[in-house]
Amino acid sequence: MTTADITSKSAIAIDKARAEGRAALIGYLPAGYPSVEETIAAGIALARNGADLIEVGIPYSDPVMDGPVIQAATTEALAKGFSVRQVFDVVAGITSQTDAAVLVMTYWNPVVRMGVDEFSRRLAEAGGAGLITPDLIPDEAAEWMDASEKYGLDRVFLVAPSSTPERMRRTVDASRGFVYAVSIMGVTGARSSVSSAAEDVVAAAKAAGAERVCVGLGVSTAEQVAEIAAYADGVIVGSALVAAVRDGGVDAVAQLTKDLCTGLTRK
Amino acid sequence: MADAPTAGSDEGTVDAFLEGGTSLRHAPGPYFGAYGGRWMPESLIAALDELEDTFEKAKADPEFIAQIADLNKNYSGRPSLLTEAKRFAEHAGGVRIFLKREDLNHTGSHKINNVLGQALLAKRMGKTRVIAETGAGQHGVASATAAALLGLECVVYMGAEDCRRQALNVARMELLGATVIPVTNGSQTLKDAINEALRDWVANVGNTHYLLGTAAGAHPFPALVRYFHEVIGEEARAQILEQAGRLPDAVCACIGGGSNAIGIFHGFLDDPSVKIYGFEAGGDGVETGRHAATITLGRPGVLHGARSYLMQDDDGQTIESHSISAGLDYPGVGPEHSYLADIGRVSYEPITDSEAMEAFKLLCRTEGIIPAIESSHALAGAIKVGQRLAAEAGTAGASDKIVVVNLSGRGDKDVATAAEWFDLLDKDSAEAVIGKEGEQL
Helix, strand or coil: CCCCCCCCHHHHHHHHHHHCCECEEEEEEECCCCCHHHHHHHHHHHHHCCCCEEEEECCCCCCCCCCHHHHHHHHHHHHCCCCCCHHHHHHHHHHCCCCCEEEEECCHHHHHHHCHHHHHHHHHHCCCCEEECCCCCHHHCHHHHHHHHHHCCEEECEECCCCCHHHHHHHHHHCCCCEEEECCCCCCCCCCCCCCHHHHHHHHHHHCCCCCEEEECCCCCHHHHHHHHCCCCEEEECHHHHHHHHHHHHHHHHHHHHHHHCCCECC | CCCCCCCCCCHHHCCCCCCCCCCCCCCCCCEECCEEEEECCHHHHHHHHHHHHHHHHHHCCHHHHHHHHHHHHHHHCCCCCEEECHHHHCCCCCCEEEEEEHHHCHHHECHHHHHHHHHHHHHHCCCCEEEEEECCCHHHHHHHHHHHHHCCEEEEEEEHHHHHHCHHHHHHHHHCCCEEEEECCCCCCHHHHHHHHHHHHHHHCCCEEECCCCCCCCCCHHHHHHHHHHHHHHHHHHHHHHHHCCCCCEEEEEECCCHHHHHHHHCCCCCCCCEEEEEEEEEEEHHHCEEECHHHHCEEEEECEEEEEECECCCCCECCCCCCCHHHCCCECCHHHHHHHHCCCEEEEEEEHHHHHHHHHHHHHHHCCCECHHHHHHHHHHHHHHHHHHHHHHHHHHCCCEEEEEECEECHHHHHHHHHHCCCCCCCCHHHHHHHHCCCC
């Protein structure tokens, strides 16, 4: 990880969990689903019930890494008129009420459209921790490297079971805050079991020098959280929380978060 | 005449276009000026690297070159003809018009060139399954064909709206042993089929090759797809020199993602005397917002793995494109075209649905050739280019002007759409029901 002089909000949140002898919980919510206000309320519920970091997703027209649950939610948000700048309202709404580190997860074109520098400035202004970029690899990230340095934002790139040791190193070197380990070759969505590939990806990322590695994709239950917490620094839950928002609103998010947290403590 | 995509074999015979001798014909990627690259999930980078490595080795392997040449000649029926369209040309200011007859290839379009090449690469990588997206169905049919020929499993993603417009092509793919999966997300057209194919690829990349059908996407696809279509331009250039004794004044092609166009342009990019035109789908007219004129009205952005011109709103959300032609109904375009537009080497212009359908009818009536609606955009553009050339040259000089048009596909698949457009169907006929109500065969 580069530039030790910039304080990483994500790293602080993960290290706090580590000091408590547990993995960090990272929860994903799509902005504007079912409304901007409810996303903020759900984010606050996530944080107050035990999530250490929150990923706010920007609904996008072509979400190639997302499975049906998140696709349906983001499509609905777009149909209701969600606009990208509202993501900063969501971030500010959550960071003003909680201590959670709030990252934005976004496909790259909406950032390009607004301008990488402008987007970064507004994200920092809203109190955001940084960006998770599912379709941006370090090879194409020159502009984002500059902007994230300028505004002190975390750069969370993804590593996958298919990443070679060389790419693993390059991605780890380019990241700040943590590295997002994709547990499985596939798209987002709950799965009945966590792939055994996940532990190998974490080990490879650590071998490449990563200080903090969090695992996502397919995690939906406290049992799966516990399994991953044994070897990773953080556990990322997405589709299961989106389904909770869909089926039971903010209360369901709070309940699921509490439940997921029972898996965080390392045995 | 070249009968294989022997890249670089005739470099000594053409003048480099740019000063300083830089050729435009073999741009290797990943970048074409500010365009191209790899805007892709990390999960797929290893597969792209493997494909690039396999492709580079294959290009240098005489056995691979010979395999392609053999398939092109003995399976696809190459070289495709270059046919002078004399009666059609009377409507284009009296210039001479030659049609590069990709419609005569096996499966009825240029698409076969690329799928045979990529299916061979899939075999070389030890993959047993290919997936493909399709708009009009031409690439899906071609992919299913190559998969059947080479013994690969084939799954084709096709927008549900396109399945309706091209019901017979769905049946063709299934006859060839492919599985067709209708995509109901988003606009239910080509871009959404690509999204779904990418999701499949991420999950199955170990045994699956994504047989991308156009010269777009992440590196190495734009350069790789062009490579397999370069044969179009190489043949066309040699044929026009043989038949007319000189290079053409203009070359015209239609542009969706831009694979047929980059293939024929390749032959002429380094010939400064040849003006090159790409015709995009203008849909209902670019002023209506219902079109697919990506370069004409789009702005640079990233979609499906490459930076290129893109139809997008102020938030960077992709705008749904509109065209009567399923094969051109795509809000993106290959990155090499964006570069060629920016440096001014190729002029890109929109052609409306109406203009394309008039050219469609004209070619049917004057030459006895039913063109694909995609290719009809190039024909409509050629009429405009011909009239401009004639205006410059005067009546006496017009007949010395030469325009080559890439007739990228045949129109058999479009007969229902055309019959509906020209109101030729009895309203109770089965075909009218298919055309209007979307019933699949």
